[in-house]
Amino acid sequence: MTVQRPIPVRADPVALHASNIKSLARALIAYAIAEQTRGDAKAMAAVLRARFDDDQLAPLILRAATSPLTIAQAGGLAQVDLIDDLLVLVGKTSVAAQVLQTGLQLRFDGAAQIGVPLLEANASKVTFVAEGGAIPVQAFTTLLASISPHKLAAILVLTSEMLAGSNAEVLVTEALRRSVGLSLDNAVFDSTPSSAARPAGLRNGILAQTAASTGTPSEKMAADIATLAAVVSAIGAPILVAGPGRAAKIKTMTFGQPPYPVYGTPGGR
Numbered sequence: 001m002t003v004q005r006p007i008p009v010r011a012d013p014v015a016l017h018a019s020n021i022k023s024l025a026r027a028l029i030a031y032a033i034a035e036q037t038r039g040d041a042k043a044m045a046a047v048l049r050a051r052f053d054d055d056q057l058a059p060l061i062l063r064a065a066t067s068p069l070t071i072a073q074a075g076g077l078a079q080v081d082l083i084d085d086l087l088v089l090v091g092k093t094s095v096a097a098q099v100l101q102t103g104l105q106l107r108f109d110g111a112a113q114i115g116v117p118l119l120e121a122n123a124s125k126v127t128f129v130a131e132g133g134a135i136p137v138q139a140f141t142t143l144l145a146s147i148s149p150h151k152l153a154a155i156l157v158l159t160s161e162m163l164a165g166s167n168a169e170v171l172v173t174e175a176l177r178r179s180v181g182l183s184l185d186n187a188v189f190d191s192t193p194s195s196a197a198r199p200a201g202l203r204n205g206i207l208a209q210t211a212a213s214t215g216t217p218s219e220k221m222a223a224d225i226a227t228l229a230a231v232v233s234a235i236g237a238p239i240l241v242a243g244p245g246r247a248a249k250i251k252t253m254t255f256g257q258p259p260y261p262v263y264g265t266p267g268g269r
Helices: 013-035 041-051 058-062 075-079 083-093 095-102 160-164 168-188 217-232 244-253
Strands: 114-119 142-147 240-242 262-264
Touching (some): 013 160, 013 168, 083 168
Parallel strands (some): 240 262
Antiparallel strands (some): 114 142
């Protein structure tokens, strides 16, 4: 006798992240409205019950610590992983989010710091072997890079009319998306060195390449792209990030079919 077992329904991860973002926006709305009246926990809870009674996560967000804490002071902070929620929030608004999704994505899994081994990529150490022959053992260079979490924060300014209207949730989410998206682009694509507060920008320590000086504009552009591709080809497939104007020129001059992905952002150069 064959027993039919139903296939369990798996939650859509994108929907789960979007739900978390929605709860965050609702918590912000409740907090802001409560600040206009009594500004205490009871006022915030009353707003949530009146406007978002079905939200189970928003009340927990409002119960979080209000004074700044560090991972050293509160180990529970190391358990929080907002990277996926952040990437879903900014979506296509942030070029940095799209670039990060094409690279290696790691999780902290409750650790305050993780070590990432960097394995040498050396084609000369991989050779053909005759059938039945011994495979030579090669010594690859391995480096270890330490990665620590950092906090990217944004402050939103909302009017009473925005909070009171039925579109408050949409407006707050959109304000978060634009503020965080632009801030993420500026931080990822700048040349600022690392510090205790932030990681280094992708352009930190990168030497500028000499631009082509001869030929037509399209020939100069092709030569510059070829120069950049030659520099980064040993690491991975090139991705071109530029200011909106330059990105538009690249796509226009290549008839919308550039050899590599091209992104335009105010955070680019």
